[in-house]
Amino acid sequence: MDTELARTFLTVVTSGSFVNAAEQLHVSQSTVSTRIHALEEHLGCALFVRNKAGTTLTAAGRQFQRHATTLVRTVELARHDVGLPPGFSGTLAIGGRIGLWEEFLLEWLPEMQRCRPTISIRAESGVEADIMQGLIEGRLDIGVMYTPQSRPGLKIQQLFEERLVMVGSTPGRPPVPQSDYVYVDWGPEFYTRHNTCFPDFTGAPLVANIGWLGLQNILKGGGAGYFPARMVWPYVKEGKLHIVENAPEFFMPAYVAFAVEHDEHVINDALSIMHRIASQNHGASNPTHVLKRTRQKPVLVP
Numbered sequence: 001m002d003t004e005l006a007r008t009f010l011t012v013v014t015s016g017s018f019v020n021a022a023e024q025l026h027v028s029q030s031t032v033s034t035r036i037h038a039l040e041e042h043l044g045c046a047l048f049v050r051n052k053a054g055t056t057l058t059a060a061g062r063q064f065q066r067h068a069t070t071l072v073r074t075v076e077l078a079r080h081d082v083g084l085p086p087g088f089s090g091t092l093a094i095g096g097r098i099g100l101w102e103e104f105l106l107e108w109l110p111e112m113q114r115c116r117p118t119i120s121i122r123a124e125s126g127v128e129a130d131i132m133q134g135l136i137e138g139r140l141d142i143g144v145m146y147t148p149q150s151r152p153g154l155k156i157q158q159l160f161e162e163r164l165v166m167v168g169s170t171p172g173r174p175p176v177p178q179s180d181y182v183y184v185d186w187g188p189e190f191y192t193r194h195n196t197c198f199p200d201f202t203g204a205p206l207v208a209n210i211g212w213l214g215l216q217n218i219l220k221g222g223g224a225g226y227f228p229a230r231m232v233w234p235y236v237k238e239g240k241l242h243i244v245e246n247a248p249e250f251f252m253p254a255y256v257a258f259a260v261e262h263d264e265h266v267i268n269d270a271l272s273i274m275h276r277i278a279s280q281n282h283g284a285s286n287p288t289h290v291l292k293r294t295r296q297k298p299v300l301v302p
Contacts, residue, residue, distance in 0.1 A: 003075045005039040006068040017054035088120045092266055095124040095131040096144040099211040103230055111273045143257045146187050159254045160278040166247035167232045168224035175247035182225035183207045184214040197248045
């Protein structure tokens with residue numbers, strides 16, 4: 001199937017009409033209509049209901065939308081992997097947990113570019129399931145996450161241990177979730193240990209799967225939540241956030257996963273830089289370790 005037809009279909013979906021799609025694609029409305037008609041002929045079904053207000057998807061159109069998205073994305077990934085920009089000798093695709101892009105992988109990225117200036121890098125963010133699937137399918141060369149799953153053909157190495165601390169916008173808070181608590185989903189292990197430590201916890205007014213989102217909400221509107229010490233250290237230092245006394249701490253190892261069979265030189269350089277940054281900036285000498293520790297025994301997350 002011509003991916004241009006799928007791309008036109010998705011543009012009509014997002015823009016809401018053939019007219020708007022034509023403007024976004026810089027083609028005539030008749031061109032958009034011809035492409036959609038050709039796509040419908042190819043699939044043997046109507047994809048849109050057309051009316052004066054615009055277009056709406058038919059049941060078949062809603063089913064095709066997922067496949068069209070996958071088709072276009074796959075072609076884009078193939079173009080990146082095969083069609084190298086001038087001056088580049090290879091590619092590297094890396095996926096990372098969103099929280100690990102903050103500071104750690106954003107430190108690694110420019111170092112990798114300086115070390116390997118002729119390698120074109122594709123960077124993605126996602127949760128563990130997405131990253132693992134990308135590694136298994138071969139779409140990703142490296143995955144950085146908290147809870148990787150052992151799979152044939154993949155090798156896993158620990159990078160550093162993430163320390164999650166409860167911080168709040170005001171000092172002297174009780175060491176338990178309150179009405180302004182922000183729950184950040186750091187994965188299934190954190191969920192289990194969190195429930196063990198706070199058995200009376202019934203839910204938070206805000207649940208976020210992105211640490212940055214939860215942190216910004218607390219900084220702007222107040223509240224408390226669990227975040228990596230490395231992430232909140234600057235705000236604690238400035239007095240914008242405060243460590244919650246006697247709240248349990250959680251420790252989660254951060255790992256890197258990659259294929260056993262790989263481009264040895266490129267992957268080894270990438271891993272070497274990661275381990276160096278992990279050792280220098282996330283080890284015992286890091287200033288986040290001087291954050292005042294709570295009196296309660298830390299809770300270990302395997």
